[in-house]
Amino acid sequence: MKKKTIAGAVAMIASVSLIAGCSGAGGQDAGSGDTLKVAAFEGGYGAEMYADVVAAFEKANPDIDVELVTSKTLAQELTPQVAAGDYPDVVVLGQGAKEGFTEGFIRDRGLEDLSDVLDLTVPGEDVTVGEKLTEGIVGNLNTNPYGDDSVYLLPMFASPTGLVYDQGLLDAHGWEVPTDFDEFFALGEAAKAEGISLFTYPTAGYLDSYFFSLLAAAGGEDFYSDVMTYEEDVWMQPEAREVLELTTELLTEYTAPTTVGYANGQDFTKNQQTILDGTAIFMPNGTWIANEMADAPRSDGFTWGLTAVPAPEAGGERYLTTFVESAWVPAEATHKEEAKTFLAFLYSDEAAEIFAATGAIQPIVGLADGLTGDSAEFYAGYSGDGVKALVGSFAATTPVPGVDLKATLFDSANSVISGTMSLDEWQAAVNDASNKLGAAAQ
Structure with a gap:
């Protein structure tokens, strides 16, 4: 289900928890503070793509262990954890969910400023994150919720x-x-x-x-x-x-x-x-x-x-x-620099290929041009006569x-x-x- 929807899921029971790389085998317990904690909403694209991207990141960054949790009821599960002071380092969850989890962090100014991530070089490539993003996808109320020049939410998937x-x-x-x-x-x-x-x-x-x-x-x-x-x-x-x-x-x-x-x-x-x-x-x-x-x-x-x-x-x-699913870092996160390194990796060609295989298309320049099948039919909607893309939501x-x-x-x-x-x-x-x-x- 979309909600996100971007668009949500309302059952509070089952979650899919994936402990990637050394985070489990190395004897580091969840919440120990020794791992980069990533929490991602499991929407219509599934959970496996996140596990594959984390595995690729850990291979490229052997000094960083990642604990990945994906769930269809992510907002409901994170709420009591955050209330107890247990914050993930990276959250992939856009605005628009019924629980208003992301919006709550925005209202309370509980997000880390991620403007500098746009200037980071994408790992293994010779371009910055900002240079890879499509024009207009940053600088709106979805990414800059306070109407200024500071980016607090990075656009993860654009649909x-x-x-x-x-x-x-x-x-x-x-x-x-x-x-x-x-x-x-x-x-x-x-x-x-x-x-x-x-x-x-x-x-x-x-x-x-x-x-x-x-x-x-x-x-x-x-x-x-x-x-x-x-x-x-x-x-x-x-x-x-x-x-x-x-x-x-x-x-x-x-x-x-x-x-x-x-x-x-x-x-x-x-x-x-x-x-x-x-x-x-x-x-x-x-x-x-x-x-x-x-x-x-x-x-x-x-x-x-x-x-x-x-x-x-x-x-x-x-x-x-254009529904944009966002990635962000809580201001109370423990590993902010590692979180920014991880976010930059999410825009690499390697990560983009993994995501795109499930239909999760990132707002990366030229990425949608090579789509086939259902994805091509959907993104062709932008080519209609008199059709424009619209980004943003309520302030x-x-x-x-x-x-x-x-x-x-x-x-x-x-x-x-x-x-x-x-x-x-x-x-x-x-x-x-x-x-x-x-x-x-x-």
Whole structure:
């Protein structure tokens, strides 16, 4: 599951713990302070890639032992450890998870400044980390959460997140991928006649990439920035109203009726399965979906596709929200210099090749050009006419008791579908939450 999603996992029981290299065999206990402790979220790309990268790092750096822990419930497992003062040295976990683990470190200014990592030479190569990264992937609220020049989160994996679909289903019916909402809803009507729903989502949290893209398309990138930084009454602006109106129509008229019942941490794959079965056309998701559903049954001729959220008006710009999974170092980490050495290695060609084999694509210059198969289909979404990449998320603020803007904006979709929340109520609730966070940010 994405959450991250970037997009999470909600069960608190099983974790995959991999002790790499000498960290176990050498008699060094977890938490002893003698090893570099790396904690990584196990998303749709799996855990094995991290073990392989750690093994490669230890081979190149025999004087550094690594203790690697990967888990689908990483945030939940790290929370009590951190509360007890037991900090990992490196964390690979982006923003957007329901637990808000990474966001908590941002709010509390508990992250190490990693700006100097960009100037480190990638081990075994003659370029710096900064020179290998694609333009624009650093210097936004995702990497520089305080709006200054300091980088606290390094972009680990960059995935286009948009509307995934089965190109075979469209081809079989002679349908085209819609580029604006008039075309989108017209397709919805045609699909209804065939007993097919236009839209679904795994859980309501997956609407983040949908909303971010649509907000930028409706009001432009300056308006999007105003939304992300809680400009006062920004959700009362006509552009925001249009976004909520279009979304309300999509949810109430064209969304699969089974969506809400399955939109939870246990059953979300049943919503994803409707795309593979051909009973729904589009759902918000990212490149990890192909790996996550690799063993699921599917319709004959099924082919993954990914497209940007339609523009509100014909000919308008469309956006693919780029989910960035981040790597960071807690300010309380014990081995900060070794952690930075490890982070620099993660951008090496050797590490990138290991990650890419699972579909985990890093924002490294030219890396996506050589993709094949499902990954090539997904990243081709950036090549669509009028499509732009969108990076960033809501700005960090000090916590406001009782305020959860993401839940108010995304999770309310379930209530909109069920009819227990009106459009006006949704707009007012989102605007109120946004204003309160804006006040806390001042």
